[in-house]
Amino acid sequence: MIRVQREDFDVGAELEALTRGKTGIGGVTSFIGLVRDIAGERRIGAMTLEHYPGMTERRLAEIEAEAHRRWPLDAVLIIHRYGRLEPGERIVLVAAASAHRQAAFDACQFLIDWLKTQAPFWKLEETPDGPRWVDAQASDDAAAARWIKD
Amino acid sequence: MIRVQREDFDVGAELEALTRGKTGIGGVTSFIGLVRDIAGERRIGAMTLEHYPGMTERRLAEIEAEAHRRWPLDAVLIIHRYGRLEPGERIVLVAAASAHRQAAFDACQFLIDWLKTQAPFWKLEETPDGPRWVDAQASDDAAAARWIKD
Amino acid sequence: MKLLYFAWLRAKIGIAEERVDPPPEVTTVAALLEWLKRRGPGFAEALKDTRIVRVAVNQEYVASDHPLRPGDEVALFPPVTGG
Amino acid sequence: MKLLYFAWLRAKIGIAEERVDPPPEVTTVAALLEWLKRRGPGFAEALKDTRIVRVAVNQEYVASDHPLRPGDEVALFPPVTGG
Numbered sequence: 001m002i003r004v005q006r007e008d009f010d011v012g013a014e015l016e017a018l019t020r021g022k023t024g025i026g027g028v029t030s031f032i033g034l035v036r037d038i039a040g041e042r043r044i045g046a047m048t049l050e051h052y053p054g055m056t057e058r059r060l061a062e063i064e065a066e067a068h069r070r071w072p073l074d075a076v077l078i079i080h081r082y083g084r085l086e087p088g089e090r091i092v093l094v095a096a097a098s099a100h101r102q103a104a105f106d107a108c109q110f111l112i113d114w115l116k117t118q119a120p121f122w123k124l125e126e127t128p129d130g131p132r133w134v135d136a137q138a139s140d141d142a143a144a145a146r147w148i149k150d
Numbered sequence: 151m152i153r154v155q156r157e158d159f160d161v162g163a164e165l166e167a168l169t170r171g172k173t174g175i176g177g178v179t180s181f182i183g184l185v186r187d188i189a190g191e192r193r194i195g196a197m198t199l200e201h202y203p204g205m206t207e208r209r210l211a212e213i214e215a216e217a218h219r220r221w222p223l224d225a226v227l228i229i230h231r232y233g234r235l236e237p238g239e240r241i242v243l244v245a246a247a248s249a250h251r252q253a254a255f256d257a258c259q260f261l262i263d264w265l266k267t268q269a270p271f272w273k274l275e276e277t278p279d280g281p282r283w284v285d286a287q288a289s290d291d292a293a294a295a296r297w298i299k300d
Numbered sequence: 301m302k303l304l305y306f307a308w309l310r311a312k313i314g315i316a317e318e319r320v321d322p323p324p325e326v327t328t329v330a331a332l333l334e335w336l337k338r339r340g341p342g343f344a345e346a347l348k349d350t351r352i353v354r355v356a357v358n359q360e361y362v363a364s365d366h367p368l369r370p371g372d373e374v375a376l377f378p379p380v381t382g383g
Numbered sequence: 384m385k386l387l388y389f390a391w392l393r394a395k396i397g398i399a400e401e402r403v404d405p406p407p408e409v410t411t412v413a414a415l416l417e418w419l420k421r422r423g424p425g426f427a428e429a430l431k432d433t434r435i436v437r438v439a440v441n442q443e444y445v446a447s448d449h450p451l452r453p454g455d456e457v458a459l460f461p462p463v464t465g466g
Contacts, residue, residue, distance in 0.1 A: 033177050
């Protein structure tokens with residue numbers, strides 16, 4: 001399941017709903033991304049997440065489908081917020097549920113790695129020197145490249 | 151933080167408490183282990199988790215400390231239940247919070263891999279053929295061996 | 301053709317969305333970018349290094365040789381930074 | 384010396400916990416296991432393959448050559464299966 005929304009989400013309720021009634025699931029791996037108050041050397045007051053409505057949902061649905069193709073998963077969840085977020089606030093929740101622990105871990109890591117390089121979101125940070133668009137990270141490209149099949 | 155308890159736990163509340171007020175955290179990776187209704191070919195009614203009170207807490211505290219030594223983590227959580235659990239019920243929650251996503255993922259995987267081979271818990275399954283002690287898995291030893299430093 | 305701009309491309313160009321009717325020789329993404337650059341200083345500045353401009357046509361990522369049709373929705377944006 | 388048995392070792396031996404006073408030649412974990420095996424058929428059955436018996440002394444995993452002292456808490460159990 002994928003969702004793109006301005007509002008916060010309830011992690012416990014979301015993960016509970018993901019597995020409810022599916023007693024073949026052995027494990028659920030999840031990742032919660034949070035707004036940090038510092039990025040490199042810069043102190044961050046808050047950030048605004050912009051996205052491309054329509055394309056975002058399509059890309060996330062493709063990432064979800066690709067995870068299902070690669071691993072034996074019982075459920076996949078991607079929730080991503082947009083709008084203005086303060087330090088400590090949740091940005092994203094990704095989760096993968098499987099009979100097998102390693103599949104859940106690998107799929108969850110794949111979800112966040114691909115989301116970071118594929119889903120059309122952009123961060124505008126509020127810094128003491130004014131607003132600043134966050135640059136894409138080479139480390140994120142490297143993380144995503146792990147999942148490219150030869 | 152570590153806890154060994156008979157009662158269920160609230161995943162959302164636990165993860166929230168882990169990060170509250172710590173605005174340097176960029177991500178939290180967590181793993182929830184659940185009771186499956188099937189193990190290999192066997193249908194499972196329920197299972198009873200036995201443990202070694204005292205040693206369990208010591209081993210989990212050592213695993214937590216080792217994770218902190220290996221990765222730059224802001225917080226670690228291990229909650230493990232004992233007693234009789236039915237399919238779909240939560241057994242264990244492990245989580246690692248870090249400024250850096252990869253550290254959170256690696257530490258979380260380490261926590262569950264080591265817990266599975268180090269913490270003194272044993273599962274007695276209720277099967278159609280009567281109670282059956284779960285055998286240790288070679289795959290769990292292999293997973294834990296990934297984290298042994300040369 | 302509908303054009304969408306996001307993040308600092310939108311900020312530099314000064315508009316989020318517009319409808320354009322490029323000349324007939326603009327048949328690919330690369331040709332569209334070259335044509336847009338000549339529409340004003342904001343466009344020239346935003347598109348001066350096209351290697352860091354990502355392009356989606358009808359909400360799918362495409363390469364610079366991708367063909368364009370009049371009804372396409374074309375989005376231009378910097379490398380993404382979500383998650 | 385306090386002995387604890389867990390999981391199927393406990394089930395086969397039939398007791399969870401006992402206090403024993405082994406003879407003076409029982410100075411290591413290996414010697415303790417050999418001495419316990421001779422205490423009855425439940426012990427013999429539970430300990431017949433000591434390679435799959437894990438031993439903790441004072442709540443720390445130890446190898447078979449680990450020395451024992453009278454006040455030790457010694458736990459015997461199968462490979463663990465939590466998580």
